[in-house]
Amino acid sequence: MDKMGSLGDFLRERREAASSLQVEPRGLDSRQGTGLRREEVAMLAGISTDFYTRLEAGRERHPSKRVLDALVLALSLEPDACRHLYDLAKRRPIRCGGGVEKVSPGLVTLIQSWPTTPALVCGRFLDVLAMNRPGVVLYDGMDYGDNLLRTVFLDPMARIFYRDWERLAMARVAQLRIAAAGNLEHPYLAELVGELSLKSEEFRTYWARRDIDDLTCTPYAIHHSMVGNLDVTGASYDVDQHPGQQLLLLQAAPGSPSEDSLIFLSGLDASP
Structure with missing residues:
Protein backbone atom coordinates (compact mmCIF):
# COMPACT_ATOMS: atom_id res chain seq x y z
CA MET A 1 0.00 0.00 0.00
CA ASP A 2 1.11 3.54 -0.68
CA LYS A 3 2.37 4.97 2.61
CA MET A 4 0.02 7.95 2.11
CA GLY A 5 -2.80 5.77 0.86
CA SER A 6 -5.03 5.98 3.91
CA LEU A 7 -6.20 8.75 6.21
CA GLY A 8 -4.91 6.97 9.31
CA ASP A 9 -1.45 6.37 7.84
CA PHE A 10 -1.19 9.99 6.72
CA LEU A 11 -2.18 11.37 10.13
CA ARG A 12 0.28 9.09 11.89
CA GLU A 13 3.15 10.13 9.59
CA ARG A 14 2.41 13.82 10.05
CA ARG A 15 2.06 13.46 13.82
CA GLU A 16 5.38 11.61 14.10
CA ALA A 17 7.09 14.21 11.91
CA ALA A 18 5.70 17.20 13.80
CA SER A 19 7.89 19.16 16.17
CA SER A 20 7.31 18.70 19.89
CA LEU A 21 7.96 22.44 20.18
CA GLN A 22 4.38 22.92 18.98
CA VAL A 23 3.08 21.80 22.36
CA GLU A 24 5.89 22.24 24.88
CA PRO A 25 5.17 25.98 25.36
CA ARG A 26 1.51 25.09 25.99
CA GLY A 27 2.08 23.49 29.34
CA LEU A 28 2.65 19.84 28.38
CA ASP A 29 5.69 17.75 29.31
CA SER A 30 8.79 18.93 27.49
CA ARG A 31 11.03 16.37 25.86
CA GLN A 32 13.74 15.95 23.26
CA GLY A 33 13.25 15.17 19.58
CA THR A 34 10.32 15.36 17.24
CA GLY A 35 6.89 13.87 17.09
CA LEU A 36 3.64 14.51 18.91
CA ARG A 37 1.67 12.12 21.07
CA ARG A 38 -1.88 11.26 20.04
CA GLU A 39 -3.27 13.05 23.08
CA GLU A 40 -1.32 16.18 22.14
CA VAL A 41 -2.73 16.27 18.61
CA ALA A 42 -6.21 15.68 20.05
CA MET A 43 -5.75 18.52 22.51
CA LEU A 44 -4.55 20.93 19.82
CA ALA A 45 -7.47 19.97 17.54
CA GLY A 46 -10.09 20.17 20.29
CA ILE A 47 -11.22 16.54 19.97
CA SER A 48 -10.98 13.56 22.31
CA THR A 49 -7.93 11.29 22.33
CA ASP A 50 -10.20 8.31 21.75
CA PHE A 51 -11.68 9.85 18.61
CA TYR A 52 -8.25 10.78 17.24
CA THR A 53 -6.95 7.28 17.98
CA ARG A 54 -9.84 5.82 15.99
CA LEU A 55 -8.91 8.10 13.08
CA GLU A 56 -5.34 6.82 13.02
CA ALA A 57 -6.50 3.23 13.39
CA GLY A 58 -8.81 3.55 10.39
CA ARG A 59 -12.00 3.03 12.39
CA GLU A 60 -13.17 6.57 11.53
CA ARG A 61 -12.55 7.23 7.83
CA HIS A 62 -14.77 10.24 7.08
CA PRO A 63 -14.46 12.80 9.89
CA SER A 64 -16.45 15.98 9.65
CA LYS A 65 -15.01 18.94 7.81
CA ARG A 66 -14.88 20.84 11.10
CA VAL A 67 -12.58 18.17 12.56
CA LEU A 68 -10.37 18.26 9.46
CA ASP A 69 -10.10 22.05 9.70
CA ALA A 70 -8.88 21.65 13.29
CA LEU A 71 -6.35 18.94 12.34
CA VAL A 72 -4.87 21.15 9.61
CA LEU A 73 -4.09 23.77 12.25
CA ALA A 74 -3.00 21.26 14.91
CA LEU A 75 -0.46 19.59 12.59
CA SER A 76 0.57 22.84 10.85
CA LEU A 77 -0.01 21.28 7.44
CA GLU A 78 1.38 23.05 4.40
CA PRO A 79 -0.97 23.63 1.41
CA ASP A 80 -0.18 20.38 -0.45
CA ALA A 81 -0.53 18.26 2.67
CA CYS A 82 -3.73 20.10 3.55
CA ARG A 83 -5.30 19.26 0.22
CA HIS A 84 -4.15 15.64 0.47
CA LEU A 85 -5.78 15.30 3.89
CA TYR A 86 -9.13 16.47 2.52
CA ASP A 87 -8.79 14.19 -0.50
CA LEU A 88 -8.27 11.18 1.77
CA ALA A 89 -11.31 12.10 3.85
CA LYS A 90 -13.45 12.87 0.77
CA ARG A 91 -14.14 16.41 1.98
CA ARG A 92 -13.98 19.88 0.40
CA PRO A 93 -10.87 21.64 1.78
CA ILE A 94 -10.62 24.97 3.50
CA ARG A 95 -8.44 27.51 1.71
CA CYS A 96 -5.02 25.99 2.25
CA GLY A 97 -2.75 28.66 0.87
CA GLY A 98 -1.07 31.94 1.51
CA GLY A 99 -1.07 34.37 4.37
CA VAL A 100 -2.25 32.10 7.17
CA GLU A 101 -2.64 33.98 10.44
CA LYS A 102 -0.95 32.41 13.45
CA VAL A 103 -2.58 31.97 16.85
CA SER A 104 -0.69 32.44 20.09
CA PRO A 105 0.13 29.02 21.65
CA GLY A 106 -0.88 30.39 25.03
CA LEU A 107 -4.28 31.38 23.70
CA VAL A 108 -4.81 27.89 22.27
CA THR A 109 -3.96 26.40 25.67
CA LEU A 110 -6.39 28.79 27.35
CA ILE A 111 -9.42 27.98 25.19
CA GLN A 112 -8.72 24.24 25.39
CA SER A 113 -8.86 24.51 29.19
CA TRP A 114 -12.54 25.48 29.10
CA PRO A 115 -14.38 22.13 29.16
CA THR A 116 -17.92 23.34 28.45
CA THR A 117 -17.56 26.80 26.87
CA PRO A 118 -17.36 26.88 23.05
CA ALA A 119 -14.53 29.21 22.05
CA LEU A 120 -13.11 30.33 18.69
CA VAL A 121 -10.21 32.51 17.64
CA CYS A 122 -11.02 34.42 14.44
CA GLY A 123 -8.80 36.39 12.09
CA ARG A 124 -9.37 39.90 10.82
CA PHE A 125 -11.74 38.70 8.07
CA LEU A 126 -13.55 36.18 10.32
CA ASP A 127 -11.48 33.15 9.31
CA VAL A 128 -11.65 30.51 12.06
CA LEU A 129 -8.05 30.07 13.19
CA ALA A 130 -8.56 27.89 16.28
CA MET A 131 -11.43 26.26 18.13
CA ASN A 132 -11.69 24.24 21.33
CA ARG A 133 -13.43 20.89 21.67
CA PRO A 134 -16.86 22.24 22.80
CA GLY A 135 -16.80 24.52 19.75
CA VAL A 136 -15.93 21.67 17.42
CA VAL A 137 -18.85 19.60 18.73
CA LEU A 138 -21.29 22.52 18.69
CA TYR A 139 -20.58 23.33 15.03
CA ASP A 140 -20.09 19.73 13.93
CA GLY A 141 -21.96 18.94 10.72
CA MET A 142 -21.70 22.46 9.35
CA ASP A 143 -19.82 23.04 6.11
CA TYR A 144 -17.71 26.10 5.23
CA GLY A 145 -16.18 25.97 8.69
CA ASP A 146 -13.15 28.00 7.67
CA ASN A 147 -14.89 31.39 7.88
CA LEU A 148 -17.88 32.66 9.88
CA LEU A 149 -19.28 34.57 6.91
CA ARG A 150 -19.12 31.53 4.64
CA THR A 151 -20.83 29.52 7.38
CA VAL A 152 -23.71 31.99 7.61
CA PHE A 153 -24.24 32.68 3.90
CA LEU A 154 -23.11 29.53 2.10
CA ASP A 155 -23.78 26.64 4.46
CA PRO A 156 -27.05 24.87 3.55
CA MET A 157 -27.78 24.22 7.24
CA ALA A 158 -27.15 27.77 8.44
CA ARG A 159 -30.78 28.90 8.40
CA ILE A 160 -31.71 25.96 10.61
CA PHE A 161 -28.70 26.19 12.92
CA TYR A 162 -29.15 29.95 13.43
CA ARG A 163 -32.79 30.49 14.43
CA ASP A 164 -32.34 34.25 14.05
CA TRP A 165 -30.41 33.91 10.82
CA GLU A 166 -31.25 37.30 9.31
CA ARG A 167 -30.20 39.29 12.37
CA LEU A 168 -26.95 37.37 12.71
CA ALA A 169 -26.22 37.55 8.98
CA MET A 170 -26.57 41.34 8.98
CA ALA A 171 -24.39 41.57 12.08
CA ARG A 172 -21.65 39.45 10.50
CA VAL A 173 -21.60 41.65 7.39
CA ALA A 174 -21.38 44.74 9.59
CA GLN A 175 -18.47 43.13 11.41
CA LEU A 176 -16.67 42.51 8.11
CA ARG A 177 -17.38 46.12 7.13
CA ILE A 178 -15.49 47.30 10.23
CA ALA A 179 -12.55 45.00 9.45
CA ALA A 180 -12.49 46.15 5.84
CA ALA A 181 -12.20 49.82 6.76
CA GLY A 182 -8.41 49.69 7.06
CA ASN A 183 -7.83 46.88 4.57
CA LEU A 184 -9.71 47.89 1.43
CA GLU A 185 -6.83 46.86 -0.85
CA HIS A 186 -6.25 43.48 0.79
CA PRO A 187 -6.47 40.75 -1.90
CA TYR A 188 -8.08 38.21 0.43
CA LEU A 189 -10.85 40.66 1.33
CA ALA A 190 -11.59 41.16 -2.37
CA GLU A 191 -11.64 37.39 -2.88
CA LEU A 192 -13.97 36.82 0.09
CA VAL A 193 -16.42 39.59 -0.82
CA GLY A 194 -16.38 38.49 -4.45
CA GLU A 195 -17.18 34.87 -3.59
CA LEU A 196 -19.98 35.79 -1.19
CA SER A 197 -21.45 38.34 -3.61
CA LEU A 198 -21.47 35.78 -6.41
CA LYS A 199 -23.09 33.02 -4.35
CA SER A 200 -25.46 34.91 -2.03
CA GLU A 201 -28.05 37.51 -2.98
CA GLU A 202 -28.59 38.33 0.70
CA PHE A 203 -24.90 39.09 1.18
CA ARG A 204 -24.94 41.46 -1.79
CA THR A 205 -27.93 43.28 -0.30
CA TYR A 206 -26.46 43.57 3.21
CA TRP A 207 -22.99 44.56 1.94
CA ALA A 208 -24.47 47.41 -0.10
CA ARG A 209 -26.16 48.85 3.02
CA ARG A 210 -22.81 49.70 4.64
CA ASP A 211 -24.08 49.04 8.17
CA ILE A 212 -21.70 49.18 11.13
CA ASP A 213 -22.51 47.24 14.29
CA ASP A 214 -20.90 46.47 17.65
CA LEU A 215 -20.73 42.71 18.25
CA THR A 216 -18.94 42.83 21.58
CA CYS A 217 -21.89 41.04 23.21
CA THR A 218 -24.45 39.36 20.95
CA PRO A 219 -27.31 36.91 21.61
CA TYR A 220 -27.27 33.71 19.57
CA ALA A 221 -30.43 31.65 19.04
CA ILE A 222 -29.17 28.24 17.89
CA HIS A 223 -30.85 24.98 16.97
CA HIS A 224 -28.60 21.95 17.40
CA SER A 225 -29.59 18.62 15.89
CA MET A 226 -28.85 16.72 19.12
CA VAL A 227 -30.12 19.00 21.89
CA GLY A 228 -32.64 21.29 20.19
CA ASN A 229 -32.78 25.02 20.86
CA LEU A 230 -29.96 26.85 22.61
CA ASP A 231 -29.89 30.47 23.74
CA VAL A 232 -26.35 31.72 24.32
CA THR A 233 -24.47 35.00 24.35
CA GLY A 234 -21.46 35.55 22.14
CA ALA A 235 -18.79 37.71 23.75
CA SER A 236 -15.90 38.99 21.59
CA TYR A 237 -12.51 40.13 22.89
CA ASP A 238 -9.63 41.66 20.95
CA VAL A 239 -6.39 39.66 20.97
CA ASP A 240 -3.76 42.21 21.92
CA GLN A 241 -0.77 40.19 20.70
CA HIS A 242 -2.26 39.88 17.19
CA PRO A 243 -4.19 43.00 16.13
CA GLY A 244 -7.27 42.09 14.12
CA GLN A 245 -7.77 38.73 15.79
CA GLN A 246 -10.70 38.17 18.15
CA LEU A 247 -11.60 35.59 20.77
CA LEU A 248 -15.28 34.58 20.59
CA LEU A 249 -16.93 32.84 23.56
CA LEU A 250 -20.44 31.35 23.56
CA GLN A 251 -21.93 31.23 27.04
CA ALA A 252 -25.34 30.23 28.41
CA ALA A 253 -27.03 31.67 31.48
CA PRO A 254 -25.96 29.77 34.63
CA GLY A 255 -28.49 27.10 35.59
CA SER A 256 -30.41 27.40 32.31
CA PRO A 257 -31.44 24.49 30.04
CA SER A 258 -29.02 25.88 27.46
CA GLU A 259 -26.14 25.53 29.94
CA ASP A 260 -27.18 21.92 30.57
CA SER A 261 -27.17 21.33 26.80
CA ALA A 270 -17.53 15.30 16.79
CA SER A 271 -19.40 12.89 14.55
CA PRO A 272 -17.70 11.14 11.61
Whole structure:
Protein backbone atom coordinates (compact mmCIF):
# COMPACT_ATOMS: atom_id res chain seq x y z
CA MET A 1 0.00 0.00 0.00
CA ASP A 2 1.11 3.54 -0.68
CA LYS A 3 2.37 4.97 2.61
CA MET A 4 0.02 7.95 2.11
CA GLY A 5 -2.80 5.77 0.86
CA SER A 6 -5.03 5.98 3.91
CA LEU A 7 -6.20 8.75 6.21
CA GLY A 8 -4.91 6.97 9.31
CA ASP A 9 -1.45 6.37 7.84
CA PHE A 10 -1.19 9.99 6.72
CA LEU A 11 -2.18 11.37 10.13
CA ARG A 12 0.28 9.09 11.89
CA GLU A 13 3.15 10.13 9.59
CA ARG A 14 2.41 13.82 10.05
CA ARG A 15 2.06 13.46 13.82
CA GLU A 16 5.38 11.61 14.10
CA ALA A 17 7.09 14.21 11.91
CA ALA A 18 5.70 17.20 13.80
CA SER A 19 7.89 19.16 16.17
CA SER A 20 7.31 18.70 19.89
CA LEU A 21 7.96 22.44 20.18
CA GLN A 22 4.38 22.92 18.98
CA VAL A 23 3.08 21.80 22.36
CA GLU A 24 5.89 22.24 24.88
CA PRO A 25 5.17 25.98 25.36
CA ARG A 26 1.51 25.09 25.99
CA GLY A 27 2.08 23.49 29.34
CA LEU A 28 2.65 19.84 28.38
CA ASP A 29 5.69 17.75 29.31
CA SER A 30 8.79 18.93 27.49
CA ARG A 31 11.03 16.37 25.86
CA GLN A 32 13.74 15.95 23.26
CA GLY A 33 13.25 15.17 19.58
CA THR A 34 10.32 15.36 17.24
CA GLY A 35 6.89 13.87 17.09
CA LEU A 36 3.64 14.51 18.91
CA ARG A 37 1.67 12.12 21.07
CA ARG A 38 -1.88 11.26 20.04
CA GLU A 39 -3.27 13.05 23.08
CA GLU A 40 -1.32 16.18 22.14
CA VAL A 41 -2.73 16.27 18.61
CA ALA A 42 -6.21 15.68 20.05
CA MET A 43 -5.75 18.52 22.51
CA LEU A 44 -4.55 20.93 19.82
CA ALA A 45 -7.47 19.97 17.54
CA GLY A 46 -10.09 20.17 20.29
CA ILE A 47 -11.22 16.54 19.97
CA SER A 48 -10.98 13.56 22.31
CA THR A 49 -7.93 11.29 22.33
CA ASP A 50 -10.20 8.31 21.75
CA PHE A 51 -11.68 9.85 18.61
CA TYR A 52 -8.25 10.78 17.24
CA THR A 53 -6.95 7.28 17.98
CA ARG A 54 -9.84 5.82 15.99
CA LEU A 55 -8.91 8.10 13.08
CA GLU A 56 -5.34 6.82 13.02
CA ALA A 57 -6.50 3.23 13.39
CA GLY A 58 -8.81 3.55 10.39
CA ARG A 59 -12.00 3.03 12.39
CA GLU A 60 -13.17 6.57 11.53
CA ARG A 61 -12.55 7.23 7.83
CA HIS A 62 -14.77 10.24 7.08
CA PRO A 63 -14.46 12.80 9.89
CA SER A 64 -16.45 15.98 9.65
CA LYS A 65 -15.01 18.94 7.81
CA ARG A 66 -14.88 20.84 11.10
CA VAL A 67 -12.58 18.17 12.56
CA LEU A 68 -10.37 18.26 9.46
CA ASP A 69 -10.10 22.05 9.70
CA ALA A 70 -8.88 21.65 13.29
CA LEU A 71 -6.35 18.94 12.34
CA VAL A 72 -4.87 21.15 9.61
CA LEU A 73 -4.09 23.77 12.25
CA ALA A 74 -3.00 21.26 14.91
CA LEU A 75 -0.46 19.59 12.59
CA SER A 76 0.57 22.84 10.85
CA LEU A 77 -0.01 21.28 7.44
CA GLU A 78 1.38 23.05 4.40
CA PRO A 79 -0.97 23.63 1.41
CA ASP A 80 -0.18 20.38 -0.45
CA ALA A 81 -0.53 18.26 2.67
CA CYS A 82 -3.73 20.10 3.55
CA ARG A 83 -5.30 19.26 0.22
CA HIS A 84 -4.15 15.64 0.47
CA LEU A 85 -5.78 15.30 3.89
CA TYR A 86 -9.13 16.47 2.52
CA ASP A 87 -8.79 14.19 -0.50
CA LEU A 88 -8.27 11.18 1.77
CA ALA A 89 -11.31 12.10 3.85
CA LYS A 90 -13.45 12.87 0.77
CA ARG A 91 -14.14 16.41 1.98
CA ARG A 92 -13.98 19.88 0.40
CA PRO A 93 -10.87 21.64 1.78
CA ILE A 94 -10.62 24.97 3.50
CA ARG A 95 -8.44 27.51 1.71
CA CYS A 96 -5.02 25.99 2.25
CA GLY A 97 -2.75 28.66 0.87
CA GLY A 98 -1.07 31.94 1.51
CA GLY A 99 -1.07 34.37 4.37
CA VAL A 100 -2.25 32.10 7.17
CA GLU A 101 -2.64 33.98 10.44
CA LYS A 102 -0.95 32.41 13.45
CA VAL A 103 -2.58 31.97 16.85
CA SER A 104 -0.69 32.44 20.09
CA PRO A 105 0.13 29.02 21.65
CA GLY A 106 -0.88 30.39 25.03
CA LEU A 107 -4.28 31.38 23.70
CA VAL A 108 -4.81 27.89 22.27
CA THR A 109 -3.96 26.40 25.67
CA LEU A 110 -6.39 28.79 27.35
CA ILE A 111 -9.42 27.98 25.19
CA GLN A 112 -8.72 24.24 25.39
CA SER A 113 -8.86 24.51 29.19
CA TRP A 114 -12.54 25.48 29.10
CA PRO A 115 -14.38 22.13 29.16
CA THR A 116 -17.92 23.34 28.45
CA THR A 117 -17.56 26.80 26.87
CA PRO A 118 -17.36 26.88 23.05
CA ALA A 119 -14.53 29.21 22.05
CA LEU A 120 -13.11 30.33 18.69
CA VAL A 121 -10.21 32.51 17.64
CA CYS A 122 -11.02 34.42 14.44
CA GLY A 123 -8.80 36.39 12.09
CA ARG A 124 -9.37 39.90 10.82
CA PHE A 125 -11.74 38.70 8.07
CA LEU A 126 -13.55 36.18 10.32
CA ASP A 127 -11.48 33.15 9.31
CA VAL A 128 -11.65 30.51 12.06
CA LEU A 129 -8.05 30.07 13.19
CA ALA A 130 -8.56 27.89 16.28
CA MET A 131 -11.43 26.26 18.13
CA ASN A 132 -11.69 24.24 21.33
CA ARG A 133 -13.43 20.89 21.67
CA PRO A 134 -16.86 22.24 22.80
CA GLY A 135 -16.80 24.52 19.75
CA VAL A 136 -15.93 21.67 17.42
CA VAL A 137 -18.85 19.60 18.73
CA LEU A 138 -21.29 22.52 18.69
CA TYR A 139 -20.58 23.33 15.03
CA ASP A 140 -20.09 19.73 13.93
CA GLY A 141 -21.96 18.94 10.72
CA MET A 142 -21.70 22.46 9.35
CA ASP A 143 -19.82 23.04 6.11
CA TYR A 144 -17.71 26.10 5.23
CA GLY A 145 -16.18 25.97 8.69
CA ASP A 146 -13.15 28.00 7.67
CA ASN A 147 -14.89 31.39 7.88
CA LEU A 148 -17.88 32.66 9.88
CA LEU A 149 -19.28 34.57 6.91
CA ARG A 150 -19.12 31.53 4.64
CA THR A 151 -20.83 29.52 7.38
CA VAL A 152 -23.71 31.99 7.61
CA PHE A 153 -24.24 32.68 3.90
CA LEU A 154 -23.11 29.53 2.10
CA ASP A 155 -23.78 26.64 4.46
CA PRO A 156 -27.05 24.87 3.55
CA MET A 157 -27.78 24.22 7.24
CA ALA A 158 -27.15 27.77 8.44
CA ARG A 159 -30.78 28.90 8.40
CA ILE A 160 -31.71 25.96 10.61
CA PHE A 161 -28.70 26.19 12.92
CA TYR A 162 -29.15 29.95 13.43
CA ARG A 163 -32.79 30.49 14.43
CA ASP A 164 -32.34 34.25 14.05
CA TRP A 165 -30.41 33.91 10.82
CA GLU A 166 -31.25 37.30 9.31
CA ARG A 167 -30.20 39.29 12.37
CA LEU A 168 -26.95 37.37 12.71
CA ALA A 169 -26.22 37.55 8.98
CA MET A 170 -26.57 41.34 8.98
CA ALA A 171 -24.39 41.57 12.08
CA ARG A 172 -21.65 39.45 10.50
CA VAL A 173 -21.60 41.65 7.39
CA ALA A 174 -21.38 44.74 9.59
CA GLN A 175 -18.47 43.13 11.41
CA LEU A 176 -16.67 42.51 8.11
CA ARG A 177 -17.38 46.12 7.13
CA ILE A 178 -15.49 47.30 10.23
CA ALA A 179 -12.55 45.00 9.45
CA ALA A 180 -12.49 46.15 5.84
CA ALA A 181 -12.20 49.82 6.76
CA GLY A 182 -8.41 49.69 7.06
CA ASN A 183 -7.83 46.88 4.57
CA LEU A 184 -9.71 47.89 1.43
CA GLU A 185 -6.83 46.86 -0.85
CA HIS A 186 -6.25 43.48 0.79
CA PRO A 187 -6.47 40.75 -1.90
CA TYR A 188 -8.08 38.21 0.43
CA LEU A 189 -10.85 40.66 1.33
CA ALA A 190 -11.59 41.16 -2.37
CA GLU A 191 -11.64 37.39 -2.88
CA LEU A 192 -13.97 36.82 0.09
CA VAL A 193 -16.42 39.59 -0.82
CA GLY A 194 -16.38 38.49 -4.45
CA GLU A 195 -17.18 34.87 -3.59
CA LEU A 196 -19.98 35.79 -1.19
CA SER A 197 -21.45 38.34 -3.61
CA LEU A 198 -21.47 35.78 -6.41
CA LYS A 199 -23.09 33.02 -4.35
CA SER A 200 -25.46 34.91 -2.03
CA GLU A 201 -28.05 37.51 -2.98
CA GLU A 202 -28.59 38.33 0.70
CA PHE A 203 -24.90 39.09 1.18
CA ARG A 204 -24.94 41.46 -1.79
CA THR A 205 -27.93 43.28 -0.30
CA TYR A 206 -26.46 43.57 3.21
CA TRP A 207 -22.99 44.56 1.94
CA ALA A 208 -24.47 47.41 -0.10
CA ARG A 209 -26.16 48.85 3.02
CA ARG A 210 -22.81 49.70 4.64
CA ASP A 211 -24.08 49.04 8.17
CA ILE A 212 -21.70 49.18 11.13
CA ASP A 213 -22.51 47.24 14.29
CA ASP A 214 -20.90 46.47 17.65
CA LEU A 215 -20.73 42.71 18.25
CA THR A 216 -18.94 42.83 21.58
CA CYS A 217 -21.89 41.04 23.21
CA THR A 218 -24.45 39.36 20.95
CA PRO A 219 -27.31 36.91 21.61
CA TYR A 220 -27.27 33.71 19.57
CA ALA A 221 -30.43 31.65 19.04
CA ILE A 222 -29.17 28.24 17.89
CA HIS A 223 -30.85 24.98 16.97
CA HIS A 224 -28.60 21.95 17.40
CA SER A 225 -29.59 18.62 15.89
CA MET A 226 -28.85 16.72 19.12
CA VAL A 227 -30.12 19.00 21.89
CA GLY A 228 -32.64 21.29 20.19
CA ASN A 229 -32.78 25.02 20.86
CA LEU A 230 -29.96 26.85 22.61
CA ASP A 231 -29.89 30.47 23.74
CA VAL A 232 -26.35 31.72 24.32
CA THR A 233 -24.47 35.00 24.35
CA GLY A 234 -21.46 35.55 22.14
CA ALA A 235 -18.79 37.71 23.75
CA SER A 236 -15.90 38.99 21.59
CA TYR A 237 -12.51 40.13 22.89
CA ASP A 238 -9.63 41.66 20.95
CA VAL A 239 -6.39 39.66 20.97
CA ASP A 240 -3.76 42.21 21.92
CA GLN A 241 -0.77 40.19 20.70
CA HIS A 242 -2.26 39.88 17.19
CA PRO A 243 -4.19 43.00 16.13
CA GLY A 244 -7.27 42.09 14.12
CA GLN A 245 -7.77 38.73 15.79
CA GLN A 246 -10.70 38.17 18.15
CA LEU A 247 -11.60 35.59 20.77
CA LEU A 248 -15.28 34.58 20.59
CA LEU A 249 -16.93 32.84 23.56
CA LEU A 250 -20.44 31.35 23.56
CA GLN A 251 -21.93 31.23 27.04
CA ALA A 252 -25.34 30.23 28.41
CA ALA A 253 -27.03 31.67 31.48
CA PRO A 254 -25.96 29.77 34.63
CA GLY A 255 -28.49 27.10 35.59
CA SER A 256 -30.41 27.40 32.31
CA PRO A 257 -31.44 24.49 30.04
CA SER A 258 -29.02 25.88 27.46
CA GLU A 259 -26.14 25.53 29.94
CA ASP A 260 -27.18 21.92 30.57
CA SER A 261 -27.17 21.33 26.80
CA LEU A 262 -23.66 22.78 26.41
CA ILE A 263 -22.42 20.53 29.23
CA PHE A 264 -23.99 17.52 27.51
CA LEU A 265 -22.47 18.41 24.12
CA SER A 266 -19.03 18.94 25.65
CA GLY A 267 -18.95 15.26 26.55
CA LEU A 268 -19.44 14.12 22.96
CA ASP A 269 -17.04 13.53 20.09
CA ALA A 270 -17.53 15.30 16.79
CA SER A 271 -19.40 12.89 14.55
CA PRO A 272 -17.70 11.14 11.61
